[in-house]
Amino acid sequence: MSIRISDNVGAAARRDIIDLEKKISNFVSGAMTDEHFRKFRLTRGVYGQRQPGVQMIRIKLPHGRITADQLIRIADVSDRYATGNLHATTRQDIQLHFVKLADSPQLWADLEDASVTLKEACGNTVRNVTGSARAGIDPEEPFDITPYAYTIFDYFLRNPICQDMGRKFKISVSSSEQDSAYGYMHDVGLVARVQDGKRGFKVMLGGGLGAQPFAAQTAFDFLEEDRIIPFIEGVIRVFDRYGERTKRHKARMKYLLNDLGLDEMLRRIEEETPALKNKTFEVPGLALDVRPDRPEVSGFKLETSDAKLSTWFRTNVFEQKQKGWYAVQLRVLLGDMSSDTARALAGIVKKYAADDIRVTVNQGYLLRFIRPEDLTAVFHELDALGLAEPGFDTTADITTCPGTDTCNLAISSSYGITRALETMMREEFPDLVFNDDIKIKISGCMNGCGQHSVANIGYHGSSLKNGAYVLPALQVLLGGGFNGKGEGLIADKVIKIPTKRGPDSLRLLLRDYEANAFDGEYYSDYYARQGKNYFYTLLKPLADLKTVVDSDYIDWDHTEQFVTEVGVGECASVILDLVATTLTEAQEKLNWSNEALAESRWADAIYHAYNTFITGAKAALMSRDVPTNTQHGIVSDFDKHFVGESGFHEAEGDFKTRVFSINKQEPSEAFARQFIADAIEFLTNVQAYRERQIELEGAPELQELTQAQDS
Structure with missing residues (x-):
């Protein structure tokens, strides 16, 4: 090694x-x-x-x-x-x-070695579980959601039910009704609540961004805390079985929920109950650094003649729910921090704060449990590192993805337009560092890593054709984020403009809001009141391509003429025997099943065996050129096309009954051993069938396979 x-x-x-x-x-x-x-x-x-x-x-x-x-x-x-x-x-x-x-x-x-993992950070798995960065110190929270977010992450890490799904799956946990973790755009979004003295969560299902963003639907206004993880497991099992797998752009949970409807989705989730590893699951506590109150310094007011320090204290510091302790939020341009700066920041944390840093959903950092008497020193040490810019999570603090700097799918520069917009706001709208209503988010393409669809003002990278030439463009989206009622909204696409006119568009939008909004009116409420056509008319002159100049054909941060280079992704164009490759995958899953059986992990062993059935049946169908899609469809098609085939099943429906017994049995040792024995027999028969087929028909023609990346 x-x-x-x-x-x-x-x-x-x-x-x-x-x-x-x-x-x-x-x-x-x-x-x-x-x-x-x-x-x-x-x-x-x-x-x-x-x-x-x-x-x-x-x-x-x-x-x-x-x-x-x-x-x-x-x-x-x-x-x-x-x-x-x-x-x-x-x-x-x-x-x-x-x-x-x-x-x-x-x-x-x-x-x-430092207890940090890469496992399942990408791919068709349960991605990172996000949560409110203020959890544990949030004055608005009914309880600390930190143990719940961590336990959900830990429960599904390496869990067999989510190792080979049709697409990725995202979960968030918000600490209060403000939904600061944006649960309404997640496959499962949780919001902490207390009802009749009991802890639980509001549960939302089927949110998502991308080219067709969906707001999540409310599955439960309140679900008890010990039922949360079993419910999520049921959701994932249903998504794994019925979710789209051929049309990748339709393979997210939001489309399955839209097709089934909420009531049917919940019924199918309930059907999975017998097979769950745990019918209830108590979330254990975590060793968190929670310090006693210091009421004598609660409500601390900083007295200083330093304007930047005063603004920073107002916009980047708040008193925790633990009286007398303060949290400091770091605004990080583009989310990028050098390694030297990171090490110096770690030194500041060790000197002044609790050893519990939180990366925030707007690409910043949050430090906890700082004494008010240390805040001035913390400011000066952060300022020396460039980490004391005021306006954390305000209009002036734009969220953005890396765009064309590194991403295969990006169309235009996210970093460049972000710098241009932040510079313009700093020079022309300095008071926006105090505005925490309007959120601006930017993505390099429609896929939404910068979360533009849930911004009050959003932009995503695009392109525009002007005669024989192409210029970099921005799709402008308005009205997303939260309104005055605290409701999460999906933004409307309003107009597409050349990217170099991005600062002009934002300038127009901000001045219009200043001139015409009611006092205290949230931006998304103002957008709803005026209507999409009002803003289209406002911005339409910027979309006029008859007035473009040479610089409009050059993207931000670039000097060469713009060329569209997108859609390639991580395309895999390879020549292979698809059936043989799929049978190899089935054997791997059977090996994992036997390993789990040996370790007495009955539920895991059963699910790996289930995937052996699915993958083996898929290989058999492919050998007859039968297209495959959902797991449920694979089982039904195998039943139909291989009925009476030697070594498989006698009557149509036998295979379906056998495979889908998975959700009708408790995950016992006896059932696990029988189910795995059945899977072994089945895969052996599929392999033998394939060998006979090759003997009769000859070796298969190798096929070229191209598949786009998982984003």
Whole structure:
């Protein structure tokens, strides 16, 4: 073994790291196809970049929670293997860019030594569980959601039910009715509530962004805390079984819910109850740094003649629910922080704050439990690092994705337009650092990593054709985010303009709001009152392509003429025997099932065996050129096309009854052993059938496979 793995790394992570190294070797040698390897590495946080030959590494930080030593370790790893930059994301992860593929196993091992993982940070899995950064110190919260966010992350990490879904799955946990974790745009969004003295959550289902954003539907106004994890497990099992798998753009949970309807979705979730590993699940406490109140310094007022310090105190500092303690929020331009700055920040945390840093959903950081008498010193030390800019999470603090700097799917520069807009606001609208109503979010494309669809004012990268030429453009979206009633809204697409006119568009929108909004009127309420056509008319002159100039054909941060280079993604174009590849996957899943059985993990063993049935049946159908899609459809089609086939089943419906017994039985040892024995027999028969087919028909023609990346 060439990689160094410390004794601090757990057995499961150790095996994952060694497996990644082996798979990289197989891929480089040609023993593993591009497509198979792509699926594998994405679920290990290794993601292809726009630049060939290098990877983006996504570090999975549940709830964005990190210690000072972990921050130092990430900084050290970035220096050693990446560019010395740490990019905070809207999902409270940290990303490193320009990493060599061969370095990724050792990078992972170095992080796991500090209890930081890459596992399931990308791919068709349960992604990072996000949560309100203020959790535990939020004056508005009914209780601390930190243990719940972490436990949800831990419960589904390496869980068999979510290792090979049709698409990614996102969960958020908000600490109060303000829904600061944006639950309404998640597959499952939770909002903490107390009812009749009991803890629980409002539960929302089926939200999502992308080209067709959906607001989530409310499944429960209140669900008791011990039922939350079993309910989410039921949701994932239904999504895994019935979710779209062929049309990738329709493969998110929001489309399944839209097709089934909420009542039918909830009925199918309830059907999964017998098979659940846990019918109820008590969330254990976490060792959190909660300090006693200091009421003598509650309501602290900073007295200073330093204008920047005074503004920073007003916009970036708040008193915690623990009286006499204060939290400091760091505004980080573009979410980017150098490794040297990160190490210095860790030193400030160790000196002045609790060892519990939170990455925020708007790409900043939050420090907790700071004494008011230390705030001035903290400001000056942060200011020396460039981390004391006022206006955290205000209009002036734009959320953005990296765009064309590193992403395959981006159309135009997100970073460039973000810098231009923030500069314009700083010079022309300095008081916007005090406005926490209007949120501006930018993405490099329609997929929405910058969350533009839930912004009051949003932009996403696009392009416009003008005669024989193409120029970079921005799609303007308005009216998303939260209104005055606290309702989460999806923004409307209003108009598309050349990207160089972005500052002009924002200037127009802000001046219009200043001139015509009612006192105290939320921006999204103002948008709703005026209507989409009003804003289309307001911005229409900026869309006039008869007035473009040469500079409009050049994107922000660029000097060359704009060329559209998008849609390629991590395309895998490879020549392979698809049936053989699928049978190999089925055998891997059977191996995992036997391993779980040996470790007495009955529910896990059963689900791996279920996936063996599904993948084996898929291979058999592919051998007859029968198209496959949902897992439920695969089972039904196998029943129909292979009825009476030697070695399989005698009557139509037998196979379906056998496979779908998974959700009608308790996950007992007896059922696990029988179900796995059935899966072994079935896969053996499929392999034998395929061998007979090749003998009769000859070796299959190798096929070219192209599949876009998972974003």
